[in-house]
Amino acid sequence: MSLIVQKFGGTSVGNVARIQQVAEKVARFRREGHGIVVVVSAMSGETNRLIALAHELQSQPLPREMDVLVSTGEQVTTALLSMALTELGVKAKSYTGTQVRILTDDAHTKARIRDIDDQRLHADLDAGYVVVVAGFQGVDDNGNITTLGRGGSDTTAVALAAALKADECQIYTDVDGVYTTDPRMVDGARRLERVTFEEMLEMASMGSKVLQIRAVEFAGKYNVPLRVLHSFEDGPGTLITLEDTQQMETPTIAGIAFNRDEAKLTMLGVPDTPGMASRILGPVGEANIEVDVIVQNVAADNSTDFTFTVGRADLSRAREILQAVADELNAREIRADSRIAKVSVVGVGMRSHAGVASRMFSALAEVGINIQMITTSEIKISVIIEEKYLELAVRSLHSTFGLDKEPTDESVA
Amino acid sequence: MSLIVQKFGGTSVGNVARIQQVAEKVARFRREGHGIVVVVSAMSGETNRLIALAHELQSQPLPREMDVLVSTGEQVTTALLSMALTELGVKAKSYTGTQVRILTDDAHTKARIRDIDDQRLHADLDAGYVVVVAGFQGVDDNGNITTLGRGGSDTTAVALAAALKADECQIYTDVDGVYTTDPRMVDGARRLERVTFEEMLEMASMGSKVLQIRAVEFAGKYNVPLRVLHSFEDGPGTLITLEDTQQMETPTIAGIAFNRDEAKLTMLGVPDTPGMASRILGPVGEANIEVDVIVQNVAADNSTDFTFTVGRADLSRAREILQAVADELNAREIRADSRIAKVSVVGVGMRSHAGVASRMFSALAEVGINIQMITTSEIKISVIIEEKYLELAVRSLHSTFGLDKEPTDESVA
Structure with a gap:
């Protein structure tokens, strides 16, 4: 019985069939008795579609309106995943960044999280709901919608895990963990059971693009155990933790x-x-x-x-x-x-x-x-x-x- | 110098080119010195696309999540129209139903408006902004997103006009006014300069589907002068008012x-x-x-x-x-x-x-x-x-x- 934050990226929720697969995975964890918060990205391609619409209208779209526009992508996914979970008999409820509320500064399109109000989420978790939160977005002091910049969903997941004092933050991706090097280049490349935040940062900045650097920094700062796993294959993934003496x-x-x-x-x-x-x-x-x-x-x-x-x-x-x-x-x-x-x-x-x-x-x-x-x-x-x-x-x-x-x-x- | 609420439906904002045309029309009114609030629907086809996604997941989608899902359609349009207006040199700012805030009851997918907080809108109007509001949506007491049901954007426009004490609420559609009968059936059918709310209600319920019945009732109740006009042709349209002695x-x-x-x-x-x-x-x-x-x-x-x-x-x-x-x-x-x-x-x-x-x-x-x-x-x-x-x-x-x-x-x- 632990509290787990799980994050699924755009490819993992790219169509209805994949959303159903994600729902099945989440439901399994829920049935084991864990409290679950799921953070989702926009369905793959959706953010680019919306950005293209904006660029048809303005060469440099208004940052405030850009955030209003693209934040709808994640909102759509939260609703669909909540429906898919409910269909599996798992109670679920969606949240936008505004609803949580994920308070950020007002730097539109690249905002930074300042604070998270965990009250409503805790109430829903206590009532047995899986809480599905839109990644990548927040709200500023004046109620304006903000976004954290591309890949910000990882940061949302880690920030929620820190605020809720979750036992683990699981980032689901298209690889089954962090490797000793790129398996496409070296046959003997091996998945690491665990790696430290510092090592992960150096690996990430060198091009092993599994996780957003900002999310890893954030997890290190707040000591949130982070695990990288494959969205559609089972396995332990790689645990990213503070240095192990x-x-x-x-x-x-x-x-x-x-x-x-x-x-x-x-x-x-x-x-x-x-x-x-x-x-x-x-x-x-x-x-x-x-x-x-x-x-x-x-x-x-x-x-x-x-x-x-x-x-x-x-x-x-x-x-x-x-x-x-x-x-x-x-x-x-x-x-x-x-x-x-x-x-x-x-x-x-x-x-x-x-x-x-x-x-x-x-x-x-x-x-x-x-x-x-x-x-x-x-x-x-x-x-x-x-x-x-x-x-x-x-x-x-x-x-x-x-x-x-x-x-x-x-x-x- | 008057305050006008203008509502554009899904066909009027169906693609980027049409959104630009709408922006030009709005900009003309703004340059004449009027205060303008614009209410927009989702781009035509978008709401149906989202509903179809939901039905792939659930035969009877969760009403709360349905509202989270479909409300994104109008939100997208508000951002795009604000960009288009800004590109024409007209200051504009978008609002979701939550941001305004348009308070409704909690009857998801068919909520009724209870109250509108006009404070932020007045501040922006005073500062010279065209305010672009997402139609069809609101928020309940607990911060949940609600929708007013199909065609609810007309109701949003009338409710905003009532709350802001606007001088006129203009509903832009694909016809240039209310006719004595269907012009496709009778060559001599003639556009009415004005019609009473009661007549409009009887005409609407009989199949002259120019306006949502609920919006007409609402306008009658709060005595909001309502005008039906063509989105892309110029003309005086038809004014719908209280009985004229x-x-x-x-x-x-x-x-x-x-x-x-x-x-x-x-x-x-x-x-x-x-x-x-x-x-x-x-x-x-x-x-x-x-x-x-x-x-x-x-x-x-x-x-x-x-x-x-x-x-x-x-x-x-x-x-x-x-x-x-x-x-x-x-x-x-x-x-x-x-x-x-x-x-x-x-x-x-x-x-x-x-x-x-x-x-x-x-x-x-x-x-x-x-x-x-x-x-x-x-x-x-x-x-x-x-x-x-x-x-x-x-x-x-x-x-x-x-x-x-x-x-x-x-x-x-």
Whole structure:
């Protein structure tokens, strides 16, 4: 008898048949005696249909009205799922963000949750209802409808789980858990029984797009146990929790993440004077171009080379901006390269096991891969390599860190 | 400078191009300096699409969830029209029924409006906004979304006009006003400059389906001047107002209404004892079959004949019920006839001009039409005739009462 928040995305509720399947899954949990809150997205395609209507009317649709428009998508799903549950003999009731009420700031189309009124939900849960809540939406102080931005349904689920002090927040998706790396690239890729919030964040930001980063941050902040599961297959999924001290004793690399959506820009012959980095990156940031890896080596001969990566889509724009800066600074040359990939080893165990970096670098050297850039964080080491070596690098690292083998008993929950 | 409530139905906002046309019409009124509240329906087809989804899940969908589901249709239109208005340089803001708030009882799918909070609307109108309100929906005391039933958007518009003390409530439709009879049947049919609420009610219930009966009743009760206009053509439309004493002096027949959706049932040889009518009609009413005209003539030989009309779709069901009753009562025979039509002369002038009935009957006799049944109300005389004579009857009466001629100056506004 526990309280569970379950979130189903747009594909999981994409048509009536799927909504019925979701209802059957929810009903099974309910019949086991659990209290259930379900958070749903719009049926797949619906949000895009509504956005297209808006763009027929305005090139930049009014944010307030955009929220009024797209929030109907989730509302439709809540009603249909409540009907499907009732048809299975399970009492159910739908809620919009306004009705719950999920109070947000007034930043339309990208609002942030401030507070959740759990009173009505608790009353319905106590009365035996499955409560079905529209994801992605809330209401501001003045009663205006707001939305949390794309993928915000995950955030809704985690925020509800935190407010209701739920025992678990289950995110149902089209994968059966978090893997040690992409199974499409490495045959031996293995589902993790559990992973820490920090590892999940590093995995997610590296392109293992299972969960919204914001939702993971939120879950970590409020210590909500999060579980990733498959919508239509049975299985335990992957549990995402706070760091587990028991596991700290074993060498723990959670997985190998990678990303081939970046491009590299280098400014050669930059004068080695204070403030140079901000003079180079300032104009790039002002143009709303996100910079990921930044590397600057020690200077020689009063000049240095400055390298950073941006999303591939931003490369030409970033290059133009950089050329103007280079002219001002009398830098020697700009070089751009989009045929790169980033590979990262992620794991909380890294903190106490200094040997991870050297094992990683020697594994890459053994298969003849040259490392172009290196960057590290507390629980991650990333390298930039030539794109064509990406698969080789991922496979080699996956096997080097023993990720294709089942972990020993102590290291799993 | 007046305050106008304008209502546009589903066909008028059926696609983006039409929403833009509606926006242009609204913008013209706004630029003339009027305060404008617009009430919109769902884009045509949308409500049916949503209802079909519900019926895929439940044969009798949960009323509460049905309201959550279908109310999204109007919400979408409010957002899109607000965008279209803004694009024309007219400030606009959308409102759901919950946001206004349009307080109703909790009778889901057929709720009745109890109260409207006009505070937020007045604030926005004062600030120069066109306020766009979702028709057809409200909210109950507990924050649940309710709907007013099909066609409820007319009622929303009238209720808002009453609450805001608007100068006029304009209902935009696919006709340019209320006619003396159906123009498709009589070439000389003429648009009425004005008509009274009572006449409009009788015309509407007879099948001149321009406005929802409930909305007309509501407008009459709160004395809201109602105007029927064409959505995409310019013109003065027809004004629907309280009885105008000035017009009382002229012989005023507003129009000829008709209906061919009824069928006739007669029970022959019914014992002439008290309580017989309720023993016959009781079971019919219990089966939710609506009865329109009822005629019972004086008895002869201790038995009488009892005749009434029902909707054609209900004929076979009503006949079965009636057969059981006839067996119980030892009535002689049941006769059913669906090849009938009802023709009515409607007008407030009838009250003070007793000659209307005889003019009507003799006009029908002149063209050889036999009258099967007669029923009268304060401002209406209806006859049931054989269906094949319907056109002849309508044309003959239209000309008999001079409806194809422009009224004299005194009789128009």
